[in-house]
Amino acid sequence: MFFRLKTEASILASTNIEQHLEAVEQIFQKILPTDIPLLKKVQDYIFTQKGKRFRPILVLLTAHAFQKKMDKHQVRFPQNTYSIAAILEIIHTASLLHDDVVDQAEIRRKTPTVNALFGNEASILVGDYLLSLSLTLLTHLEDLEMVKIVLFALQEMSKGEITQMETDFEKTKMEDYYQIVRRKTACLMAVAVQLGGRSMQIASDLEPKLYSIGEAIGMAFQIGDDVLDYDLKNEQSGKKHGTDFRERKITLPLLHLYEQASVKRKQELRFLFQKPPEEHELKKVYEWMQEANSLPFALQKAEFFLQKAKAEMLNFGPAADFGALVSVCAFLLDRKN
DSSP states (O other): OOOOOTTTTHHHHHTTHHHHHHHHHHHHHOOOSSSSHHHHHHHHHHTTOOOOOHHHHHHHHHHHHHHHGTTTOOOOHHHEEEEEEHHHHHHHHHHHHHHHHHHHEEEETTTEEEHHHOOHHHHHHHHHHHHHHHHHHTTTTTOOOHHHEEEEEHHHHHHHHHHHHHTTTTOOOOHHHHHIIIIIIIIHHHHHOOOOOHHHTOOGGGGHHHHHHHHHHHHHHHHOOOOOOOOTOOOSSSSOTTTHHTOOOOOHHHHHHHHHHHHHHHHHHHHHHTTTOOHHHHHHHHHHHHHTTTTHHHHHHHHHHHHHHHHHTTTTTTGGHHHHHHHHHHHHHOOOO
Protein backbone atom coordinates (compact mmCIF):
# COMPACT_ATOMS: atom_id res chain seq x y z
CA MET A 1 0.00 0.00 0.00
CA PHE A 2 1.48 3.34 -1.03
CA PHE A 3 0.10 5.19 1.99
CA ARG A 4 0.69 2.79 4.85
CA LEU A 5 -1.89 2.54 7.60
CA LYS A 6 -1.52 0.00 10.37
CA THR A 7 -4.52 -0.32 12.68
CA GLU A 8 -6.87 0.95 9.96
CA ALA A 9 -5.72 -1.48 7.24
CA SER A 10 -8.90 -3.58 7.44
CA ILE A 11 -11.09 -0.53 6.82
CA LEU A 12 -9.06 0.46 3.77
CA ALA A 13 -9.09 -3.10 2.46
CA SER A 14 -12.86 -2.87 2.06
CA THR A 15 -12.42 0.06 -0.33
CA ASN A 16 -10.30 -1.91 -2.85
CA ILE A 17 -7.90 1.03 -2.66
CA GLU A 18 -4.99 -0.93 -4.18
CA GLN A 19 -7.07 -1.84 -7.19
CA HIS A 20 -8.22 1.74 -7.67
CA LEU A 21 -4.67 3.08 -7.31
CA GLU A 22 -3.57 0.61 -9.96
CA ALA A 23 -6.09 2.19 -12.33
CA VAL A 24 -4.42 5.56 -11.65
CA GLU A 25 -0.99 4.02 -12.30
CA GLN A 26 -2.25 2.74 -15.64
CA ILE A 27 -3.04 6.32 -16.66
CA PHE A 28 0.56 7.28 -15.88
CA GLN A 29 1.83 4.37 -17.95
CA LYS A 30 -0.32 5.50 -20.86
CA ILE A 31 0.48 9.22 -20.88
CA LEU A 32 4.09 9.44 -19.69
CA PRO A 33 6.01 7.59 -22.44
CA THR A 34 8.16 9.96 -24.51
CA ASP A 35 10.86 9.82 -27.16
CA ILE A 36 12.89 12.57 -25.46
CA PRO A 37 15.75 10.83 -23.57
CA LEU A 38 16.19 13.35 -20.74
CA LEU A 39 12.45 13.65 -20.16
CA LYS A 40 12.18 9.85 -20.05
CA LYS A 41 15.02 9.59 -17.53
CA VAL A 42 13.55 12.17 -15.21
CA GLN A 43 10.00 10.83 -15.44
CA ASP A 44 11.18 7.27 -14.84
CA TYR A 45 13.14 8.46 -11.82
CA ILE A 46 10.15 10.32 -10.37
CA PHE A 47 7.29 7.94 -11.01
CA THR A 48 9.04 4.67 -10.17
CA GLN A 49 9.44 6.00 -6.62
CA LYS A 50 5.65 6.37 -6.38
CA GLY A 51 5.64 7.96 -2.92
CA LYS A 52 2.52 8.26 -0.77
CA ARG A 53 0.02 9.04 -3.55
CA PHE A 54 -1.90 10.88 -0.83
CA ARG A 55 -3.83 13.20 -3.15
CA PRO A 56 -5.08 10.36 -5.39
CA ILE A 57 -6.06 8.46 -2.26
CA LEU A 58 -8.15 11.42 -1.09
CA VAL A 59 -9.92 11.46 -4.47
CA LEU A 60 -10.55 7.72 -4.39
CA LEU A 61 -11.70 7.48 -0.77
CA THR A 62 -14.12 10.37 -1.28
CA ALA A 63 -15.52 8.67 -4.37
CA HIS A 64 -15.87 5.49 -2.31
CA ALA A 65 -17.82 7.42 0.34
CA PHE A 66 -20.49 8.30 -2.23
CA GLN A 67 -20.93 4.92 -3.86
CA LYS A 68 -24.49 3.74 -3.45
CA LYS A 69 -24.74 0.91 -0.95
CA MET A 70 -25.84 -1.49 -3.68
CA ASP A 71 -22.71 -0.58 -5.63
CA LYS A 72 -20.14 -0.97 -2.81
CA HIS A 73 -18.60 -3.97 -4.54
CA GLN A 74 -18.57 -2.31 -7.94
CA VAL A 75 -15.19 -2.92 -9.50
CA ARG A 76 -14.54 0.57 -10.88
CA PHE A 77 -15.41 4.20 -10.34
CA PRO A 78 -16.28 6.47 -13.28
CA GLN A 79 -13.24 7.17 -15.46
CA ASN A 80 -13.20 10.83 -14.42
CA THR A 81 -12.44 9.71 -10.85
CA TYR A 82 -9.19 8.06 -11.91
CA SER A 83 -8.34 10.85 -14.33
CA ILE A 84 -8.65 13.59 -11.71
CA ALA A 85 -6.62 11.50 -9.25
CA ALA A 86 -3.83 11.23 -11.85
CA ILE A 87 -4.05 14.92 -12.75
CA LEU A 88 -3.69 16.08 -9.16
CA GLU A 89 -0.74 13.76 -8.54
CA ILE A 90 1.00 15.09 -11.66
CA ILE A 91 0.40 18.67 -10.52
CA HIS A 92 1.76 17.83 -7.07
CA THR A 93 4.85 16.21 -8.61
CA ALA A 94 5.47 19.23 -10.85
CA SER A 95 5.21 21.55 -7.84
CA LEU A 96 7.84 19.49 -5.99
CA LEU A 97 10.24 19.80 -8.93
CA HIS A 98 9.87 23.57 -8.84
CA ASP A 99 9.98 23.75 -5.03
CA ASP A 100 13.26 21.85 -4.85
CA VAL A 101 14.91 24.33 -7.19
CA VAL A 102 13.60 27.30 -5.21
CA ASP A 103 14.73 25.70 -1.94
CA GLN A 104 18.01 24.45 -3.43
CA ALA A 105 17.12 21.08 -1.94
CA GLU A 106 19.33 18.10 -2.68
CA ILE A 107 17.49 15.38 -0.75
CA ARG A 108 13.78 14.59 -0.50
CA ARG A 109 12.64 11.60 1.55
CA LYS A 110 16.16 10.12 1.69
CA THR A 111 16.43 10.31 -2.11
CA PRO A 112 18.39 12.78 -4.25
CA THR A 113 16.17 15.42 -5.82
CA VAL A 114 15.81 15.78 -9.58
CA ASN A 115 17.70 19.07 -9.55
CA ALA A 116 20.56 17.43 -7.63
CA LEU A 117 20.85 14.63 -10.22
CA PHE A 118 19.88 16.33 -13.47
CA GLY A 119 20.31 20.05 -12.76
CA ASN A 120 17.99 22.98 -12.09
CA GLU A 121 17.14 23.49 -15.74
CA ALA A 122 15.91 19.92 -16.15
CA SER A 123 13.90 20.09 -12.93
CA ILE A 124 12.14 23.31 -13.96
CA LEU A 125 11.48 22.26 -17.56
CA VAL A 126 10.19 18.80 -16.66
CA GLY A 127 7.99 20.44 -14.02
CA ASP A 128 6.63 22.76 -16.72
CA TYR A 129 6.05 19.80 -19.03
CA LEU A 130 4.15 17.87 -16.35
CA LEU A 131 1.95 20.90 -15.66
CA SER A 132 1.12 21.18 -19.35
CA LEU A 133 0.41 17.44 -19.43
CA SER A 134 -2.00 17.78 -16.51
CA LEU A 135 -3.83 20.61 -18.28
CA THR A 136 -4.12 18.50 -21.43
CA LEU A 137 -5.67 15.70 -19.39
CA LEU A 138 -8.08 18.22 -17.86
CA THR A 139 -9.48 19.07 -21.28
CA HIS A 140 -10.40 15.40 -21.75
CA LEU A 141 -12.73 15.40 -18.73
CA GLU A 142 -15.52 17.27 -20.56
CA ASP A 143 -16.38 19.01 -17.29
CA LEU A 144 -15.68 22.74 -17.44
CA GLU A 145 -16.31 23.19 -13.71
CA MET A 146 -13.59 20.65 -12.90
CA VAL A 147 -11.20 22.59 -15.12
CA LYS A 148 -12.03 25.84 -13.30
CA ILE A 149 -11.54 24.20 -9.89
CA VAL A 150 -8.13 22.78 -10.78
CA LEU A 151 -6.96 26.07 -12.30
CA PHE A 152 -8.04 27.83 -9.10
CA ALA A 153 -5.89 25.39 -7.12
CA LEU A 154 -2.88 26.06 -9.35
CA GLN A 155 -3.24 29.81 -8.81
CA GLU A 156 -3.58 29.39 -5.05
CA MET A 157 -0.50 27.14 -4.87
CA SER A 158 1.53 29.74 -6.74
CA LYS A 159 0.28 32.52 -4.45
CA GLY A 160 1.28 30.44 -1.44
CA GLU A 161 4.79 29.89 -2.75
CA ILE A 162 5.29 33.55 -3.60
CA THR A 163 3.94 34.69 -0.24
CA GLN A 164 6.24 32.26 1.55
CA MET A 165 9.24 33.73 -0.27
CA GLU A 166 8.32 37.18 1.02
CA THR A 167 7.70 36.24 4.64
CA ASP A 168 9.66 38.07 7.30
CA PHE A 169 10.59 36.00 10.35
CA GLU A 170 10.07 38.85 12.78
CA LYS A 171 6.73 39.99 11.37
CA THR A 172 5.06 36.69 10.47
CA LYS A 173 2.07 35.79 12.65
CA MET A 174 0.38 32.42 12.95
CA GLU A 175 -2.52 33.53 10.77
CA ASP A 176 0.00 34.42 8.04
CA TYR A 177 1.41 30.91 8.34
CA TYR A 178 -2.05 29.32 8.14
CA GLN A 179 -2.85 31.34 5.02
CA ILE A 180 0.32 30.16 3.31
CA VAL A 181 -0.43 26.53 4.18
CA ARG A 182 -4.04 26.86 3.00
CA ARG A 183 -2.78 27.97 -0.39
CA LYS A 184 0.42 26.03 -0.81
CA THR A 185 -0.60 22.61 0.54
CA ALA A 186 -4.19 22.38 1.77
CA CYS A 187 -5.81 23.78 -1.38
CA LEU A 188 -4.82 20.85 -3.62
CA MET A 189 -5.99 18.35 -0.99
CA ALA A 190 -9.25 20.27 -0.66
CA VAL A 191 -9.74 20.04 -4.41
CA ALA A 192 -8.92 16.30 -4.29
CA VAL A 193 -11.77 15.68 -1.85
CA GLN A 194 -14.15 18.03 -3.68
CA LEU A 195 -13.52 16.50 -7.09
CA GLY A 196 -13.60 12.97 -5.74
CA GLY A 197 -17.19 13.70 -4.81
CA ARG A 198 -17.96 15.61 -7.99
CA SER A 199 -16.74 12.67 -10.09
CA MET A 200 -19.55 10.63 -8.47
CA GLN A 201 -22.10 13.23 -9.62
CA ILE A 202 -23.10 14.40 -6.15
CA ALA A 203 -25.31 17.45 -5.62
CA SER A 204 -23.33 20.61 -6.36
CA ASP A 205 -24.26 22.21 -3.02
CA LEU A 206 -22.25 19.47 -1.24
CA GLU A 207 -19.01 20.37 -2.98
CA PRO A 208 -18.06 23.35 -0.75
CA LYS A 209 -18.50 21.09 2.26
CA LEU A 210 -16.14 18.54 0.74
CA TYR A 211 -13.64 21.28 -0.04
CA SER A 212 -13.73 22.32 3.61
CA ILE A 213 -13.06 18.72 4.72
CA GLY A 214 -10.10 18.41 2.37
CA GLU A 215 -8.70 21.76 3.42
CA ALA A 216 -8.78 20.76 7.09
CA ILE A 217 -7.03 17.47 6.27
CA GLY A 218 -4.42 19.38 4.27
CA MET A 219 -3.77 21.79 7.14
CA ALA A 220 -3.24 18.89 9.54
CA PHE A 221 -1.00 17.13 7.02
CA GLN A 222 1.31 20.14 6.63
CA ILE A 223 1.51 20.83 10.36
CA GLY A 224 2.42 17.17 10.88
CA ASP A 225 5.16 17.58 8.30
CA ASP A 226 6.43 20.64 10.18
CA VAL A 227 6.68 18.58 13.36
CA LEU A 228 8.57 15.75 11.64
CA ASP A 229 11.31 18.20 10.71
CA TYR A 230 12.06 18.92 14.36
CA ASP A 231 11.30 15.49 15.88
CA LEU A 232 14.79 14.15 16.62
CA LYS A 233 13.36 10.93 18.08
CA ASN A 234 11.92 9.96 14.71
CA GLU A 235 14.44 8.34 12.38
CA GLN A 236 11.87 7.21 9.80
CA SER A 237 10.77 10.56 8.40
CA GLY A 238 13.00 10.37 5.34
CA LYS A 239 13.66 14.05 5.87
CA LYS A 240 16.91 15.42 7.21
CA HIS A 241 16.14 17.02 10.54
CA GLY A 242 16.37 20.79 10.45
CA THR A 243 15.76 21.04 6.70
CA ASP A 244 13.02 23.63 7.14
CA PHE A 245 15.22 25.78 9.38
CA ARG A 246 18.17 25.51 6.97
CA GLU A 247 15.90 26.56 4.11
CA ARG A 248 14.57 29.46 6.23
CA LYS A 249 11.01 28.15 6.19
CA ILE A 250 8.78 29.60 8.85
CA THR A 251 6.80 26.69 10.28
CA LEU A 252 4.34 26.38 13.15
CA PRO A 253 6.74 24.93 15.75
CA LEU A 254 9.24 27.70 14.99
CA LEU A 255 6.57 30.41 15.18
CA HIS A 256 5.38 29.09 18.53
CA LEU A 257 8.94 29.01 19.87
CA TYR A 258 9.53 32.59 18.73
CA GLU A 259 6.31 33.84 20.32
CA GLN A 260 7.23 32.19 23.64
CA ALA A 261 10.87 33.28 23.61
CA SER A 262 12.47 35.99 25.72
CA VAL A 263 13.86 39.11 24.06
CA LYS A 264 17.37 37.66 24.20
CA ARG A 265 16.31 34.33 22.73
CA LYS A 266 14.38 36.08 19.96
CA GLN A 267 17.61 37.83 19.01
CA GLU A 268 19.47 34.51 18.95
CA LEU A 269 16.79 32.91 16.79
CA ARG A 270 16.86 35.77 14.30
CA PHE A 271 20.65 35.50 14.10
CA LEU A 272 20.56 31.72 13.49
CA PHE A 273 17.76 32.04 10.96
CA GLN A 274 19.72 34.47 8.80
CA LYS A 275 22.66 32.16 8.12
CA PRO A 276 23.36 28.48 7.41
CA PRO A 277 23.27 27.04 10.94
CA GLU A 278 25.82 24.59 12.30
CA GLU A 279 24.63 21.25 13.70
CA HIS A 280 25.25 22.33 17.29
CA GLU A 281 23.17 25.45 16.66
CA LEU A 282 20.29 23.40 15.29
CA LYS A 283 20.48 21.18 18.35
CA LYS A 284 20.12 24.29 20.47
CA VAL A 285 16.94 25.23 18.59
CA TYR A 286 15.56 21.71 19.19
CA GLU A 287 16.27 22.06 22.91
CA TRP A 288 14.49 25.40 23.01
CA MET A 289 11.48 23.83 21.29
CA GLN A 290 11.36 21.13 23.94
CA GLU A 291 11.44 23.73 26.69
CA ALA A 292 8.64 25.72 25.05
CA ASN A 293 6.54 22.62 24.22
CA SER A 294 6.40 23.82 20.62
CA LEU A 295 5.96 20.36 19.08
CA PRO A 296 3.03 19.38 21.34
CA PHE A 297 1.48 22.77 20.58
CA ALA A 298 1.73 22.12 16.83
CA LEU A 299 0.30 18.61 17.18
CA GLN A 300 -2.66 20.03 19.11
CA LYS A 301 -3.33 22.39 16.20
CA ALA A 302 -3.14 19.47 13.77
CA GLU A 303 -5.62 17.59 15.95
CA PHE A 304 -7.92 20.62 15.88
CA PHE A 305 -8.04 20.57 12.08
CA LEU A 306 -8.57 16.79 11.98
CA GLN A 307 -11.46 17.06 14.42
CA LYS A 308 -12.91 19.79 12.22
CA ALA A 309 -12.70 17.49 9.19
CA LYS A 310 -14.33 14.62 11.09
CA ALA A 311 -17.15 16.84 12.38
CA GLU A 312 -17.94 18.01 8.86
CA MET A 313 -17.97 14.40 7.62
CA LEU A 314 -20.52 13.52 10.30
CA ASN A 315 -22.78 16.28 9.00
CA PHE A 316 -23.33 14.22 5.84
CA GLY A 317 -25.09 11.53 7.88
CA PRO A 318 -26.09 8.39 5.93
CA ALA A 319 -25.61 10.18 2.59
CA ALA A 320 -21.92 9.25 2.65
CA ASP A 321 -19.76 6.56 4.22
CA PHE A 322 -16.57 8.36 5.29
CA GLY A 323 -15.20 5.49 7.40
CA ALA A 324 -12.08 5.00 5.28
CA LEU A 325 -11.37 8.73 5.06
CA VAL A 326 -11.70 9.02 8.84
CA SER A 327 -9.11 6.24 9.15
CA VAL A 328 -6.69 8.35 7.13
CA CYS A 329 -7.26 11.25 9.52
CA ALA A 330 -6.48 8.99 12.46
CA PHE A 331 -3.18 8.04 10.83
CA LEU A 332 -1.99 11.57 10.12
CA LEU A 333 -1.05 12.33 13.72
CA ASP A 334 0.83 9.03 14.10
CA ARG A 335 2.72 9.04 10.83
CA LYS A 336 6.49 8.86 10.86
CA ASN A 337 7.18 10.05 7.31
